[in-house]
Amino acid sequence: MVTLAEVARHAGVSASTVSYVLSGKRSISATTRRRVEQSIRELGYHPNAGARALASSRSNIIALMIPLRTDMYVPVMMEIAIAVATTARTHGYDVLLLTGEEGPDAVRRVTGSGLADAMILMDVQLEDERLPLLRESRRPAVLIGLPADTTGLTCVDLDxxxxxxxxxxxxxxxxxxxxxxxxxxxxxxxxxxxxxxxxxxxxxxxxxxxxxxxxxxxxxxxxxxxxxxxxxxxxxxxxxxxxxxxxxxxxxxxxxxxxxxxxxxxxxxxxxxxxxxxxxxxxxxxxxxxxVPAQQMGRNAVERLVAKLDGREGEDVVLITPELTVRASSGPAPLRGPNG
CATH class of the missing domain: 3.40.50.2300 (Response regulator)
Known part of the structure; x- marks a missing residue:
């Protein structure tokens, strides 16, 4: 099993620096952080979750709120969820999946219990009733979606x-x-x-x-x-x-x-x-x-959330530019309509 000391040697830093990168207790330069994270990935280091939680007062869990409704296309939702989970794992976080249509109750449950360090919300409505609680909680959060009012929120979405x-x-x-x-x-x-x-x-x-x-x-x-x-x-x-x-x-x-x-x-x-x-x-x-860039949305949401957890702020709203690919289903309009 790979040890923290081996990660430190591989990255060319001290063991305490690796510990700080994992715990977020001290500010580490972006270059050093990337080097340590790269060594963690290459060596396959898996820190003990319990020890990390005790040391950092963090659960190292991200709550992903993804209501699975019958009127939504579930494969896209799950592709985003998988991208969130795999990206979170590279940063040392696990994902707690909340799939019920609980609305504000789910936000209260997470913020009140300490189950997770941060939240990602999907299926965002223009006047989403979860948002007032989210703003009040001060817990780091990212929305995959864009409400009508983005004040005080971090959002990632396709434009x-x-x-x-x-x-x-x-x-x-x-x-x-x-x-x-x-x-x-x-x-x-x-x-x-x-x-x-x-x-x-x-x-x-x-x-x-x-x-x-x-x-x-x-x-x-x-x-x-x-x-x-x-x-x-x-x-x-x-x-x-x-x-x-x-x-x-x-x-x-x-x-x-x-x-x-x-x-x-x-x-x-x-x-x-x-x-x-x-x-x-x-x-x-x-x-x-x-x-629909499902994987990119999931990855971007986690990257923004990890930045917030580490005290690094960035753009509040990240919109992915759409790309249209022309294939066999579109062509010049007929001279007359199909019934004309």
Whole structure:
């Protein structure tokens, strides 16, 4: 088993310096800290959690609040959670996973019990009821998501407004003038979940600037729900030639229904998705998409949280720039609408 003294020799520092890096009791230069952390990783050093907690008055645990709701795409949530857990482990922290829909009660439980040194919150709503308690607790915390008011908070997220705008710009450049947005399940908008609301705001704002007509319709996942949503869109906007889909569970049903209706993708209809790369690349059509950078969000959240725990402050809001990858599902708008 690797010892603390061996880590110190490998990093070229004293054993006390390694101890301070692990405990956070003293300020250590960024260069020295990185060298020690690199030696810890290379040697596979695992400090005794109990001893560290006693020495530092820390639990060395990060609480990750990730409500697993039926209307959310769980694989993305779990990919973020795995990135949080693996990144936290490289910094010597374990992760306590809180998956219930407890809201403020979960925050009270963590802050009142000393279960964790810090918190990461997911599924952030614009007016999230957990935030007043979080601000009052003074416990280090990072949000993966952006509420309406970020004052006093540290947040990491994809720039969802820019994501929506980017999707619309791509379709506009291809000549599409009528665009329908197949969104998340209705409950996601009823909760005013940040990522969904901000994407919609970005789409609508860019549509006004470009003179496009957009129609947003939430949808549950599954074939029947998507078929009903698509029928409604065709009734209201029969000239629709472009779709933006922000609902992973709706992607394959949409493509299947379009095929059954004889609407070719992308010759008759273009589809742009906001989804993880596997959803975009492994379906019946390789989708033009903006990827959800789940791993990057998880890693960035932990890095910001560790910096706060170590007394190092940085940006309060970190927004990841979206990137659109063009694949086989988008092309020039037809000269006439699919029903024209």
């Amino acid at each position: 969802w407004s820019a994501t929506g705008a980017l999707c619309l710009e791509h379709l506009a450049e291809l000549g599409h003038r009528d665009v329908a947005i197949i969104g998340e399940a209705p409950a996601v908008y009823e909760r005013h979940t940040g990522f969904a609301e901000r994407t919609l705001d970005g789409l609508r704002a860019r549509a006004r600037e470009l003179g496009l007509r957009v129609l947003h319709r939430p949808s549950e996942g599954g074939y029947d729900a998507v078929a009903a949503t698509l029928a409604r869109i065709h009734d209201e906007r029969p000239g629709t030639t472009g779709f933006v889909v922000q609902n992973e569970a709706a992607v394959e049903p949409l493509l299947a229904i379009l095929r059954q209706q004889g609407r070719a993708v992308p010759e008759d209809v273009s589809v742009v998705a906001i989804c993880p790369e596997p959803v975009a690349t492994q379906g019946s059509v390789r989708l033009t998409s903006v990827a």
